[in-house]
Amino acid sequence: MLMEDLSEGGCLVVSLKEKRLDAVIAASFREAMVARIDQGQRNIVLDMSQVSFMDSSGLGAVVYVLKHLGHTGRLHICGVTPGVMAVLKLTRMDRVFKTFDSRQAAIAA
Amino acid sequence: MNSDSPLHLVVPATLLDARVATERIVGLCDRFNTEDRADYATAVMEWLVNVVKHSYAHASGAQIRICAVTGPEAIELTIEDSGQGMPPWKFDAAPSELDFDATDITRLPESGMGLAIIKSVMDSVRYHSTSGVNRLTAVRRWQR
Numbered sequence: 001m002l003m004e005d006l007s008e009g010g011c012l013v014v015s016l017k018e019k020r021l022d023a024v025i026a027a028s029f030r031e032a033m034v035a036r037i038d039q040g041q042r043n044i045v046l047d048m049s050q051v052s053f054m055d056s057s058g059l060g061a062v063v064y065v066l067k068h069l070g071h072t073g074r075l076h077i078c079g080v081t082p083g084v085m086a087v088l089k090l091t092r093m094d095r096v097f098k099t100f101d102s103r104q105a106a107i108a109a
Numbered sequence: 110m111n112s113d114s115p116l117h118l119v120v121p122a123t124l125l126d127a128r129v130a131t132e133r134i135v136g137l138c139d140r141f142n143t144e145d146r147a148d149y150a151t152a153v154m155e156w157l158v159n160v161v162k163h164s165y166a167h168a169s170g171a172q173i174r175i176c177a178v179t180g181p182e183a184i185e186l187t188i189e190d191s192g193q194g195m196p197p198w199k200f201d202a203a204p205s206e207l208d209f210d211a212t213d214i215t216r217l218p219e220s221g222m223g224l225a226i227i228k229s230v231m232d233s234v235r236y237h238s239t240s241g242v243n244r245l246t247a248v249r250r251w252q253r
Binding site for chain 2: 020022024053054057060061070083085087090096
């Protein structure tokens, strides 16, 4: 699984360089994100602009990351594609996650 | 319905093959708009992953049999497996819409969302488990 980290504006921007966040890679994605949080990252922007498909396993991993951050951290998502928005809406998780059109907007929020 | 040639697939019950099978099935769905196509892809993947993880519990050598038939109005999908399946009452009892408190992150669901997705995306869906064969039949119209 390919991820790219960039520190910008006090945030860790994590770009997921995969076309799909699904059951195949959900566990490794979750572990990689938890490792970043456990290393002290509290403000995370997840750039999903290259992810065209997400299933409920992938979404469950993102929810796990949000829970692991807890109330003292922040997880914003940017670059949400139609395939990712589909599962957010189907599960009503679009009420939970703060999504932004651009990386800059997510960092500034 | 006046149907196109059906797509028949027999695929190994693995997560990677579930991914490939989903893409093959969704390849038939050019009559959906972008949003409906994304919804449909999610629902198909949900059931195939359910079969791999729960019905077969990642057993090696297991197979999933798929038939997809497109017609002028809809696509009908049948997915069969010979794993342990799930009790039909459990399938029937699953809600078609998730209900949770979006403000309480400690209680957000991390799993168990697949059946709700399938039920909300498909126009009709039936699940039977008989004589060791578990069969999901789902119909989705091109336009709602």
